[in-house]
């Protein structure tokens with residue numbers, strides 16, 4: 629009973645509470661924090677769900693009707709009818725039309741997600757077995773992001789989702805994400821932003837998001853990548869421009885990438 633209550637309340641209150649991580653007994657999506665995710669949620673709630681429910685109810689009605697109306701006791705001599713052209717044309721055409729009705733808005737959303745607007749900021753996410761590495765290529769910043777173990781969790785840090793170094797991005801800015809992997813396939817996914825892209829070794833995939841609300845958003849690696857697949861979460865902290873500037877100036881010192889020149893000198897020296 630308690631479970632049912634939680635399920636119902638999570639549906640009813642899902643839109644009012646600010647959720648950026650999975651909730652117990654959650655049904656449906658996490659709340660949208662970007663236009664891309666809002667499109668997806670609207671598409672699902674306002675078009676797909678009504679169609680799915682209507683089809684399910686209709687098929688259920690047909691099954692019950694056929695079982696009752698044509699039961700053996702009432703029809704000792706079954707009908708020998710095998711074909712009905714009109715019905716066959718209808719049950720082919722109507723599903724085609726339904727698919728077209730779903731496909732058109734779906735492609736619109738896909739193309740919109742695929743077109744990356746001029747980016748204010750670029751980050752690179754690299755999947756490793758089993759953690760994420762991040763780079764801010766324009767800022768000479770590089771760091772790794774490990775999950776915090778359960779025994780080390782501080783208050784308000786969600787289990788299996790909190791990381792030691794979060795990705796920090798400014799609010800309302802277009803963030804381009806370059807995604808790749810070092811060893812095996814991973815996938816960088818952040819439900820609140822409607823973002824999910826495969827991280828493929830030797831190849832760079834691109835995606836983007838524009839976070840509209842300040843907060844911390846959690847995602848997880850979404851491609852089975854090995855024994856610790858479940859323990860390489862993704863955490864993005866969306867902050868104001870000022871906070872971002874402060875974080876960045878600190879990160880440039882803490883997470884400074886080794887200067888390229890120095891590296892080259894080493895190489896030359898070793899030759």
Ligand SMILES: [Cu+2]
Pocket residue numbers: 755756813814815849850851852853857860
């Ligand atoms: Cu992975």
